Amino acid sequence: VTVCILDTGINNGHPLLAPVLKNEDCLSVDPKWNTNDHDRHGTLMAGIVTYGDLQECLTHRENIILKHCLESVKILPPPPLQNKKELWGHITTQAVSRAEINNPERKRILCLAISATDTRDKGRPSSWSGQLDQLSSGADDGLRRLFVVSAGNVTDFNIAHNYPDTQLTDSIHDPAQAWNVLTVGAYTELDEIRDRTFNGYTPIAQSGQLSPFTTTSLTWDNKWPIKPDIVMEGGNLAHDGHGFCSESDD
Numbered sequence: 001v002t003v004c005i006l007d008t009g010i011n012n013g014h015p016l017l018a019p020v021l022k023n024e025d026c027l028s029v030d031p032k033w034n035t036n037d038h039d040r041h042g043t044l045m046a047g048i049v050t051y052g053d054l055q056e057c058l059t060h061r062e063n064i065i066l067k068h069c070l071e072s073v074k075i076l077p078p079p080p081l082q083n084k085k086e087l088w089g090h091i092t093t094q095a096v097s098r099a100e101i102n103n104p105e106r107k108r109i110l111c112l113a114i115s116a117t118d119t120r121d122k123g124r125p126s127s128w129s130g131q132l133d134q135l136s137s138g139a140d141d142g143l144r145r146l147f148v149v150s151a152g153n154v155t156d157f158n159i160a161h162n163y164p165d166t167q168l169t170d171s172i173h174d175p176a177q178a179w180n181v182l183t184v185g186a187y188t189e190l191d192e193i194r195d196r197t198f199n200g201y202t203p204i205a206q207s208g209q210l211s212p213f214t215t216t217s218l219t220w221d222n223k224w225p226i227k228p229d230i231v232m233e234g235g236n237l238a239h240d241g242h243g244f245c246s247e248s249d250d
Contacts, residue, residue: 001067001068001069001106001107001108001109002025002068002069002070002071002103002106002107002108002109003049003068003069003070003071003108003109003111004070004071004072004073004096004099004108004109004110004111005042005045005046005049005070005071005072005073005111005113006073006075006092006095006096006110006111006112006114007037007041007042007045007072007074007075007076007111007112007113007114008037008038008039008040008041008042008074008076008114009026009028009033009034009035009036009037009038009039009042009043009072009074009076010026010035010037010042010043010045010046010070010072011036011037011043012026012046012070012072014043014047016047016050016051017043017046017047017050017070019066020050020066020068020069020070021046021069021070021071021072022069024102025069025070025071025072025102025103026071026072027071027072027073027074027095027098027099027102028073028074028098029073029074029075029091029094029095029098030077033074033077033078033081034074034078035072035074038078038079039076041113041114042072042074045111045113046070046072049070049111050066050068050070051064053233071099071102071103071106071108073095073096073098073099074095075091075092075095075114076114085116085119086127088116088127088128088131088175089127089128089130089131089132089175090131092112092128092131092132092135092175093131093135096110096135096145108145108146109146109148110135110145110146110147110148111148112132112147112148112149112150112175112181113149113150114150115149115150115151115152115173115174115175115176116128116173116174116175117152117173117174119174120171120172120173120174120177122171122219122220122221122224123171123172123177123217123220123221123224123225123227124177124224125177125178126174126175126177128174128175129174129175129176129177129178130178131175132147132149132175132178132180132181133178133179133180133181135147136178136180136181137180146182147178147180147181147182148181148182148184149175149176149178149181149182149183149184150173150176150183150184151172151173151176151183151184151185151186151214151215151216151227151228152172152173152176152215153173153213153214153215154166154167154170154212154213154214154215155213163204163205163210163212164205164209164210166212167210167211167212167214167215167216168210168216168218168219169218169219170215170216171215171216171217171219171220172185172215172216172217172220172227172228173215176227176228177217177220177224177225177227179225182229182230183227183228183229183230184228184229184230184231184232185210185211185214185215185216185227185228185230185231185232185234186210186211186213186214186231186232186233186234186235187208187209187210187211187214187231187232187233187234188205188207188209188210188211188212188233188234188235188236189207189208189233190203190207190233190235190236190250191203191205191206191207191236192250193238193248193250194250195248195249195250198238198246198248198250200240200241201238201239201240201241201246201248202238202239202241203236203237203238203239204236204237204238204239204245205236205237210231211231211233211234211235211236212235212236212237212245213234213235213237214228214231214234216228235247236248238250
């Protein structure tokens with residue numbers, strides 16, 4: 001099984017990524033963009049997809065058995081270039097086609113961990129989410145595909161302390177409102193702060209609660225799907241009690 005990461009490209013020269021991502025599996029929608037990662041996001045995603053939580057991997061000396069490999073298709077151009085909004089769905093379709101043409105016999109999971117906030121509309125379909133629905137369902141070509149899509153993150157720490165109101169009212173990001181994709185939100189079990197530089201800070205979320213970074217579909221009309229479909233560990237924030245929030249490795 002391969003996980004095809006649609007992102008900013010992946011730098012596969014890192015010794016932890018080289019065994020799972022071959023040069024010939026690094027692709028780009030536009031050859032002019034090259035296949036390297038101009039932003040780090042795609043490479044960081046590759047590490048998570050390959051190993052999960054590296055801290056857990058480093059707590060033992062046993063070999064790590066990997067039963068999957070990676071593919072990379074670059075769908076975002078390097079700055080100052082930008083994709084036109086009306087082409088986002090088309091570009092995603094082209095990315096899937098390039099991966100399938102490059103390795104037509106592979107069993108493939110498609111991973112999309114980038115999203116947009118300016119085209120979401122409380123669950124209503126967009127051209128991008130509609131294209132993902134078509135690709136997932138096989139409506140056009142009869143090929144069903146598994147898309148794993150990020151629900152989108154709350155990135156403004158200035159409003160994160162309004163937990164959980166911010167997370168409950170910040171709508172799922174486009175294209176994660178697609179009906180046929182597996183939309184992934186976040187909860188957290190990380191609620192212990194050991195770092196002495198954060199003395200006096202408290203975690204925003206308690207173990208088992210919604211992550212401060214995630215978005216939801218609570219504000220959508222009932223005719224739209226409930227999203228996210230699943231939640232996974234998404235991290236926590238530390239709060240100083242005076243309105244300031246910060247990330248902590250703990």
